[in-house]
Amino acid sequence: MSEQVGKQSLHFAxxxxxxxxxxxxxxxxxxxxxxxxxxxxxEDDRFDGSTWEESESMLQKIALHTALEKAGIRxxxxxxxxxxxxxxxxxxxxxxxxxxxxxxxxLYGACSTAGLALTLAAMxxxxxxADLDAAVTSSHFASAEKQFRFPLEYANQRPLSSTWTVTGxxxxxxxxxxxxxxxPGNHHGKDPHRRIKITGVTTGxxxxxxxxxxxxxxxxxxxxxxxxxxxxxxxxxxxxxxxDRIITGDLGLIGKEILLDLMREKGIDLSAVHEDCGIKxxxxxxxxxxxxxxxxxxxxxxxxxxxxxxxxxxxxxRILFVPTGALLSKISFNEGQNVPGIAHAVVLESE
Amino acid sequence: MSEQVGKQSLHFAxxxxxxxxxxxxxxxxxxxxxxxxxxxxxEDDRFDGSTWEESESMLQKIALHTALEKAGIRxxxxxxxxxxxxxxxxxxxxxxxxxxxxxxxxLYGACSTAGLALTLAAMxxxxxxADLDAAVTSSHFASAEKQFRFPLEYANQRPLSSTWTVTGxxxxxxxxxxxxxxxPGNHHGKDPHRRIKITGVTTGxxxxxxxxxxxxxxxxxxxxxxxxxxxxxxxxxxxxxxxDRIITGDLGLIGKEILLDLMREKGIDLSAVHEDCGIKxxxxxxxxxxxxxxxxxxxxxxxxxxxxxxxxxxxxxRILFVPTGALLSKISFNEGQNVPGIAHAVVLESE
Numbered sequence: 001m002s003e004q005v006g007k008q009s010l011h012f013a014x015x016x017x018x019x020x021x022x023x024x025x026x027x028x029x030x031x032x033x034x035x036x037x038x039x040x041x042x043e044d045d046r047f048d049g050s051t052w053e054e055s056e057s058m059l060q061k062i063a064l065h066t067a068l069e070k071a072g073i074r075x076x077x078x079x080x081x082x083x084x085x086x087x088x089x090x091x092x093x094x095x096x097x098x099x100x101x102x103x104x105x106x107l108y109g110a111c112s113t114a115g116l117a118l119t120l121a122a123m124x125x126x127x128x129x130a131d132l133d134a135a136v137t138s139s140h141f142a143s144a145e146k147q148f149r150f151p152l153e154y155a156n157q158r159p160l161s162s163t164w165t166v167t168g169x170x171x172x173x174x175x176x177x178x179x180x181x182x183x184p185g186n187h188h189g190k191d192p193h194r195r196i197k198i199t200g201v202t203t204g205x206x207x208x209x210x211x212x213x214x215x216x217x218x219x220x221x222x223x224x225x226x227x228x229x230x231x232x233x234x235x236x237x238x239x240x241x242x243x244d245r246i247i248t249g250d251l252g253l254i255g256k257e258i259l260l261d262l263m264r265e266k267g268i269d270l271s272a273v274h275e276d277c278g279i280k281x282x283x284x285x286x287x288x289x290x291x292x293x294x295x296x297x298x299x300x301x302x303x304x305x306x307x308x309x310x311x312x313x314x315x316x317x318r319i320l321f322v323p324t325g326a327l328l329s330k331i332s333f334n335e336g337q338n339v340p341g342i343a344h345a346v347v348l349e350s351e
Numbered sequence: 352m353s354e355q356v357g358k359q360s361l362h363f364a365x366x367x368x369x370x371x372x373x374x375x376x377x378x379x380x381x382x383x384x385x386x387x388x389x390x391x392x393x394e395d396d397r398f399d400g401s402t403w404e405e406s407e408s409m410l411q412k413i414a415l416h417t418a419l420e421k422a423g424i425r426x427x428x429x430x431x432x433x434x435x436x437x438x439x440x441x442x443x444x445x446x447x448x449x450x451x452x453x454x455x456x457x458l459y460g461a462c463s464t465a466g467l468a469l470t471l472a473a474m475x476x477x478x479x480x481a482d483l484d485a486a487v488t489s490s491h492f493a494s495a496e497k498q499f500r501f502p503l504e505y506a507n508q509r510p511l512s513s514t515w516t517v518t519g520x521x522x523x524x525x526x527x528x529x530x531x532x533x534x535p536g537n538h539h540g541k542d543p544h545r546r547i548k549i550t551g552v553t554t555g556x557x558x559x560x561x562x563x564x565x566x567x568x569x570x571x572x573x574x575x576x577x578x579x580x581x582x583x584x585x586x587x588x589x590x591x592x593x594x595d596r597i598i599t600g601d602l603g604l605i606g607k608e609i610l611l612d613l614m615r616e617k618g619i620d621l622s623a624v625h626e627d628c629g630i631k632x633x634x635x636x637x638x639x640x641x642x643x644x645x646x647x648x649x650x651x652x653x654x655x656x657x658x659x660x661x662x663x664x665x666x667x668x669r670i671l672f673v674p675t676g677a678l679l680s681k682i683s684f685n686e687g688q689n690v691p692g693i694a695h696a697v698v699l700e701s702e
Contacts, residue, residue: 003478003479003480004430004479004480004481004482007430008430008454010480051686053682053683053686054686079355079358079359080554084459086440087439087680087682088438088439088440088498088680088681088682089437089439089459089461089678089679089680089683090459090678091678091679091680091682091683091688094557094678094679094683094691095683095688095691097557098556098557098559098691101556102556103359103554103555103556104554104555104556104557104693105458105460105467105470105471105554106458106459106460106467106693107456107457107458107459108435108440108441108457108458108459109456109457110440116456116457119456120456120471123474123475123478123480124474126478127354127474127477127478127480128354128355129354129355129361129474129478130355131355147439147682203431203454203455203456204454204455205449205452205453205454205455206445206448206449206455208449327440327441327442327445328440328442328445329438329439329440329442330439331404331438331439331442331498332404332440332442332445332446335402335404335405337442337446340445340446340449342455342457
């Protein structure tokens with residue numbers, strides 16, 4: 001049976017399960033509305049790293065260790081890691097995950113990387129290429145500011161349209177059905193939680209609307225979100241009401257408005273089901289986070305700490321998780337290039 | 352049937368075919384020993400780009416267009432692109448491939464990215480997730496020097512152990528069996544060339560030998576190559592003599608010696624079959640390229656221009672292609688981090 005659906009989607013013949021996940025965040029995220037839901041909130045944002053890059057590596061390390069522990073499995077039980085981050089040459093991932101000694105597929109999709117990693121991890125499991133694998137992504141406010149904008153010491157002013165990079169890492173352990181049922185320590189087998197499976201994916205294209213402003217990432221990414229959500233609904237012959245929530249990664253307040261407008265132009269009303277992790281994770285008014293949270297870690301920790309539990313409890317039955325990425329580097333931006341976007345959609349369902 | 356072999360390998364139940372490939376290189380590569388085998392040698396290294404990053408994007412664009420043309424298919428016939436490069440935030444890929452409008456899996460594996468891209472492209476085809484997809488990688492001497500070392504204008508001296516980043520991009524069009532046989536313009540169907548298939552892969556782990564010298568990448572990457580080649584031979588119960596060639600990506604002269612020594616310590620003699628794309632692509636003595644060529648483009652263009660034709664002609668029947676990557680960024684290096692390595696192995700056979 002072919003699993004190809006439409007032009008860009010897959011409907012998995014053997015939907016893999018998310019058997020555990022973990023979220024590790026910094027202090028500001030801990031003070032936000034989801035603060036008490038994260039697995040770990042750091043005492044400071046250093047996590048014992050001597051540089052911000054090392055701190056970000058520590059986030060990934062702690063997140064993956066925690067997710068493994070929650071699943072009751074050892075690192076060597078994982079066949080593959082699918083992981084990435086926002087830093088140049090993905091150094092947070094290289095230095096954060098090397099001690100696990102697991103074959104690594106290194107990924108780069110800017111802030112859409114959590115979607116990319118879950119997609120490929122699910123593809124590998126449904127095909128039988130692995131029985132257990134993991135998806136890990138991270139971002140860190142201080143390493144990202146240094147990389148993309150200004151060092152913190154410069155204390156530059158931020159326009160209201162700018163987003164606030166989340167300090168956080170989310171790790172997800174995925175299993176094929178057989179492996180899922182064989183895990184003795186699997187907490188899902190012991191308690192009444194519903195099982196969460198990835199039933200399909202829609203992989204995004206690069207979409208360039210000619211945005212030049214690196215302080216307005218929401219506007220750069222909204223067209224890519226619109227494109228992949230519209231394609232997804234068409235490929236699966238579904239409407240927004242088939243989902244309890246359609247959740248973008250880090251469009252923020254401005255990007256959300258643009259997305260809803262763009263969808264309306266296509267005749268699709270997303271307003272009843274749309275949420276955005278970047279809006280969910282901070283209390284923008286109290287926390288001064290501009291348009292909202294952003295970064296590879298934003299969607300990952302929000303999925304782990306907030307949306308997966310809503311699926312486990314049965315409050316949500318099906319959600320579409322759509323991390324969104326802005327494809328720029330400091331060099332491309334300084335050279336006057338546009339900021340194109342990309343987004344990848346993952347269907348999560350409770351059983 | 353499970354396709355998992357040993358701890359880290361896959362043996363494809365439905366081996367996909369490489370139906371065409373293309374190599375586009377700069378002037379220095381054109382003057383090297385493989386000069387007349389490349390599909391295109393630029394008149395200068397700019398390829399009409401106004402920045403070096405744009406030039407690298409142009410390389411990818413030309414390579415993919417050329418490979419599509421050789422296969423006789425259109426961009427929209429491809430279901431997925433698997434692509435990456437060496438630059439921070441993979442900007443060569445984002446700006447080089449966006450106009451094709453194909454769903455993109457963005458990858459980062461430093462100079463091992465050609466192996467990573469072929470691996471995932473083959474996995475997607477063997478599983479039936481796609482019928483046609485493509486793998487593309489690139490590097491550019493000038494953009495890489497600027498990113499990792501010094502701007503060209505600085506005219507710094509280079510130690511002999513340093514490698515010379517290849518200006519080049521390789522693109523590969525892959526097809527599942529059904530799609531392969533359905534393509535009318537497929538030149539493989541018309542002429543007596545042998546068909547080339549990817550029969551297996553071994554995915555590498557990050558290996559850190561404590562190398563600190565960014566001017567000696569060969570030493571940083573050799574242990575990762577050793578690890579993945581040894582694992583590969585064990586997983587498939589093969590010996591080096593089962594391969595006509597075992598080909599690393601860009602170890603260069605120094606890395607090659609280290610690899611052969613490390614393998615000897617494990618009781619494996621690789622000397623009769625080992626070759627390295629970084630050594631193959633330049634005439635180091637005449638061209639002053641230090642230890643050899645390197646970069647995401649080095650292994651990709653050498654595979655396309657030299658090794659695939661050797662398989663097509665039947666001179667080689669089975670090769671192991673092992674692109675090697677050094678996991679560093681300018682930031683990680685300046686912060687005193689080690690330079691760990693990673694390598695991914697791909698089995699190519701002629702039918």
